[in-house]
Amino acid sequence: MEQTLFRYRCSECDAVFQLEPALMVCPTCAVSQRATEPLRGILEVERSDAPGELPPGWDSIDLLPVERRWFPSIPVGNTPLWRPERLRAKISFPYLYLKDESANPTGSLKDRASFLVAAWARKNDIDRIVLASTGNAGSSMAGVGAAAGLRVRLYLPAAAPEAKLVQAQLYGAELVRVDGTYDTAYDQSLAYVREHGGLSRNTAYNPMTIEGKKTVSIEIVRQLGRVPDVVFVSAGDGVILSGVYRGFEDLMRFGVIDRVPLVVAVQAAGSCAIHRARLAGRFEEPVASDTIADSISVDVPRCGWFALRRLQRHKGTTVVVDDRDILIAQQELARTAGLFSEPAGAAAYAGFLKMRDEIDPDCRVVLLLTGHGLKDVRSAVKGLRDHGKYDD
Ligand SMILES: *Cc1c(COP(=O)(O)O)cnc(C)c1O
Ligand SMILES: [Zn+2]
Numbered sequence: 060m061e062q063t064l065f066r067y068r069c070s071e072c073d074a075v076f077q078l079e080p081a082l083m084v085c086p087t088c089a090v091s092q093r094a095t096e097p098l099r100g101i102l103e104v105e106r107s108d109a110p111g112e113l114p115p116g117w118d119s120i121d122l123l124p125v126e127r128r129w130f131p132s133i134p135v136g137n138t139p140l141w142r143p144e145r146l147r148a149k150i151s152f153p154y155l156y157l158k159d160e161s162a163n164p165t166g167s168l169k170d171r172a173s174f175l176v177a178a179w180a181r182k183n184d185i186d187r188i189v190l191a192s193t194g195n196a197g198s199s200m201a202g203v204g205a206a207a208g209l210r211v212r213l214y215l216p217a218a219a220p221e222a223k224l225v226q227a228q229l230y231g232a233e234l235v236r237v238d239g240t241y242d243t244a245y246d247q248s249l250a251y252v253r254e255h256g257g258l259s260r261n262t263a264y265n266p267m268t269i270e271g272k273k274t275v276s277i278e279i280v281r282q283l284g285r286v287p288d289v290v291f292v293s294a295g296d297g298v299i300l301s302g303v304y305r306g307f308e309d310l311m312r313f314g315v316i317d318r319v320p321l322v323v324a325v326q327a328a329g330s331c332a333i334h335r336a337r338l339a340g341r342f343e344e345p346v347a348s349d350t351i352a353d354s355i356s357v358d359v360p361r362c363g364w365f366a367l368r369r370l371q372r373h374k375g376t377t378v379v380v381d382d383r384d385i386l387i388a389q390q391e392l393a394r395t396a397g398l399f400s401e402p403a404g405a406a407a408y409a410g411f412l413k414m415r416d417e418i419d420p421d422c423r424v425v426l427l428l429t430g431h432g433l434k435d436v437r438s439a440v441k442g443l444r445d446h447g448k449y450d451d
Contacts, residue, residue: 065124067102067266070365076102078124080183083264094242096342097297097363102266103305106312113313119277122309124270129178133206135170136274138162140282140425143396150415154423156287157398158279161431164206165226167354167401168275168299168429169199173260175271176200177207180258186210187257191237191244194223195354195430200260201232212251214244220353220435241357263298263361272302277310279425286316288422293406293429294324294377295355297333297366303427304369322375324366325410327385330356334377336367351382351438354403354430380409386442388412389432399432399439 067076069085076082088100104124113121119136120127140158147155160168173196180188188204190196191214204211211232215224216239228234237244245261252259262268280286286307294300300322307319326334327350336342342363348356360366369375380388385402388409393399400408407426411418418424432439443449 064106064108065104066107068105070101070103070368071099078104080179080185080258083259083266095345095359097359098263098361099364101263101269101362101365104266104270110312110314113315119274119281122277123175123178123274124267125175125178125182129182130174131177131203131207133164133174133203135163135174135203136278138278140279143398146392146396149395152415152420152422152424154421156283156423156425157396158275158425158427159398160275160427160429161400161404165195165199165202166431166434167195167199168272168427169195170203171274171302172196172262172268172271172298173199173203175267176258176260176265177203177209179267180209181207183258185256185258187212188260189248189252189257190214190260191216191241191248193241193353194219195434196260196262197232198223198226198230201227201230204232205230212248212257214248216241216244220437222434222436262296263365269298269301269305269362269365272299273306273309275427276303276306280307280310280316283423283425285423286318287320287425289321289323289418289424290427291323291325291407291411291424292427293352293355293403293410294326294333294360294366295330295357295403296360297324297362299427299429300324300333300366301362301369304373304375319373322370322373323410323414324370324375324377325406326377326379327352327355327406328379328381331377331379332357332360333363333366334379336363337370337377342367351441352385352402352406353435354401355406378410378413380406380413383446384409384413386438387446389439389442390447392428393432398428400428401430401432401435402438404428404430
């Protein structure tokens with residue numbers, strides 16, 4: 060599909076822009092940005108043609124705004140959606156499915172965004188990607204960038220789990236350690252691009268990071284042969300959540316599905332800005348985050364306004380789980396299904412357990428397991444010590 064089919068639309072004021080690598084947020088809406096709230100003027104990728112039918116033999120990559128030939132050859136996506144029989148029996152949900160995103164090349168769902176960003180950079184003849192990240196986004200961009208022949212410069216705030224740091228370095232990323240928070244790292248990464256060029260891959264800020272993640276829900280529908288009833292997804296910045304909705308919206312547009320499923324955003328009790336905003340209708344003053352699930356630990360969710368509007372539009376909901384729930388869910392998933400998820404992924408299962416009594420057991424429920432457990436061994440050890448048995 061040709062890229063001219065696509066354009067950006069501001070998710071707040073509806074202004075329309077041509078796709079352009081230097082354009083990140085709507086310049087008009089960005090003016091009202093306050094430091095302590097989610098990003099203003101996030102741009103949404105939109106198709107400009109009339110709704111039609113998908114070509115025979117289509118694949119989810121054909122729904123992305125960059126032509127297939129620009130994508131690197133690393134196999135991102137097409138992760139397994141599978142039936143965990145023992146888990147199904149244990150919890151009496153015979154139609155529960157696991158979408159295992161740890162099967163992505165760098166071990167997390169972030170690869171879907173990095174994949175599209177890499178293709179977009181190559182198409183525009185840009186050879187350097189710059190981002191701030193506390194973990195998976197950085198290791199993902201480093202790995203996918205390596206496959207694409209791109210230089211990746213990563214601004215790192217304080218302690219990220221060691222494995223994610225090692226991954227980024229092993230893939231050859233250039234590391235800049237920042238003495239400060241994610242916000243400081245973020246600002247420095249933008250300053251670098253202003254001065255030296257390159258493409259920013261900051262999450263939510265670069266519209267392609269939201270768009271790239273939509274392939275996961277498109278795959279779920281294709282693998283299931285129908286639309287699921289409920290999808291559980293953990294949320295920090297809310298980019299995955301927004302991407303999941305974008306995928307279902309695309310399939311609605313092409314008449315592949317006739318409804319968007321109930322999407323449940325699962326947040327850690329110590330980092331639940333989106334949940335609070337759903338209840339309040341707006342984002343209030345940020346609360347310092349505190350959770351063992353580092354990948355969903357954020358003070359101000361970058362994609363918050365966008366995600367909140369999507370939840371409202373599609374009548375999605377949110378649920379909060381504490382660290383104990385997460386660590387116990389992580390163990391139960393591992394022991395009953397054989398799937399070792401990092402805490403942020405296991406949170407989806409913890410959220411399901413919390414809401415289970417409100418869901419019809421004959422529903423088709425999909426849990427999105429967003430990242431691999433070996434990325435954060437320390438948390439798993441803590442879980443074993445506190446709620447199981449650990450022998451060292
Ligand atoms: C980034 C990430 C999340 C949360 O995604 P957001 O877009 O920040 O909401 C969840 N799980 C894992 C493993 C992640 O890397
Ligand atoms: Zn705008």
